[in-house]
Amino acid sequence: MKRSLLSSGIKLSFLTFLSRxxxxxxxxxxxxxxxxxxxxxxxxxxxxxPNLFRRLFAENSISVAFIPVFKAYLEDSRTKPAAQAELKDFLNAVCTLVSFATAITVILGIAAAPFIAPCFLKSSDTEIIPELIFLTRVMFPYLFVISVAAFFQGILNSVNVFTPSGFTPVLFNIAVISAAHLLSPHTANPARAMAYGVIAGGTIQALFQLPFVIKQGFKPAFTGLKRAFGNAGTKRVLKLIGPTIVGMAAYQLNDVVSTALAGNAGTGIVSSLQYSLRLQELILGIFAVSVGTVILPDLSSLAKRKEYEAFERMLSQAMHIIALITIPISFFLFVFGENLIILVYKTQRFSDRSVTLTLHAFRFHIAGLFFIALNRIIAPAFYAQSDTKSPTFAGIGGFGVNILLALILIKPMKGGGIALALSLASFANTVFLFIFLNKSKTLHTGSLLPSYVLYAAKLVLFSLICIWPLYFFKERLFMPFAHLHRFFAQGIPLCIAALIFALCGICLLIVTKDKTITYALKRRRR
Known part of the structure; x- marks a missing residue:
């Protein structure tokens, strides 16, 4: 089981690393x-x-509801010949519902853009509002194509095929980057060129996966709406989605309120928060999302077979892997965050002020990296058991904490206040999830939390030991390269610091005979 988790995780992590x-x-x-x-x-x-609705329609519906129900149909189809027809009808019904719901939302979104968009910018920016409305209308159809892509991804992930879906974000990013460079000279501004790239990239994501879905023997098609809504499988999906829409809507409302607050706090706050989140998501995407994506189908199968001891072992292993990665990285990025921002973003248009704004948000975002990653591992444990209410309530609790703190902190701390509110809300969400996990009737997690807290505390101590000398010798490390281009002036000493930090940490883990690192090294030698 561990070998399967590690092998699939490595493959998907590589593709996710490339896409990130x-x-x-x-x-x-x-x-x-x-x-x-x-x-x-x-x-x-x-x-x-449109991204808000994408997460609500696509990611939420597919991961929370579709995969567990589809896995159940797959299990039945292996033993019951009649279940093959039921499986086909179910896929057609879901395909119809996803397409219909997202198409209606796109039409309404385009029509409502003049009323929605101005809420996110302060009055002094009225000259940019017409452009905001135009960009919103251009990119709203992205919701439709990416929802279809997520549906295909759900099918492939359910049969443990992860590579095509892992590669599609690579194609999306290439499309947006290419559009920015190729179309900018021919559009009114570079933002429009990138918007066209977003639509092209989403379409490519859907079309690229279709041949792989067909290769697995699935050919989703449209059916009548009455038949789609009446399908037994879609009723189960909708029943599972119902509670999570409330929780997911609350979670997404975090983004809405935070963005509105940031847009009214001053020019550059919204974009600086997004630049900061992109760096944070690089780490989350490589590890947390990859591990969460890989374990969900396996956890669903183990839950269906009621193999809860194996279920607990897989969940525990995934949680330890996340702690081992995110805690040390958080300490490293807190110290070297400014250098990373300069390396990645610093240009003529991305000024010293831009660096300062982004760093202010980044340090507070990094404080919540571990908890955000952990939430993305624990949540699938509930979804695999068809329990959507627990993470929903946890999400609502986190939403309340985030909005309250954002409203309090936005005035004195600007973008940093919004970032800190998100990190503290992620911590609160983790606490709520553990409370619900401890109340589970099928899992025995009483001893899981104390041992995990001790393991996380050990990693915090080791990270402090490793980062302390680098913090004091930071200036001396960067000084010899200061006269070079920023890629070398920042990149070379950053790599040296990261290597020293990693080697120091690995040595401490080996000396203390850490089980997780020992297992990883054994697999590496094999």
């Missing part, structure tokens, strides 16, 4: 063309609005 690197290049391209200007804020807000 390209996502970072995409964000670097945005920084080079737009900086932290009002136009950059407008593009970020316009992309955020």
């Amino acid at each position: 690197i390209l996502g970072l290049i995409r964000e670097t391209t945005k920084a080079a063309f737009l900086g932290t200007s009002a136009l950059a804020d407008a593009f970020g807000i316009a992309f955020m609005i």
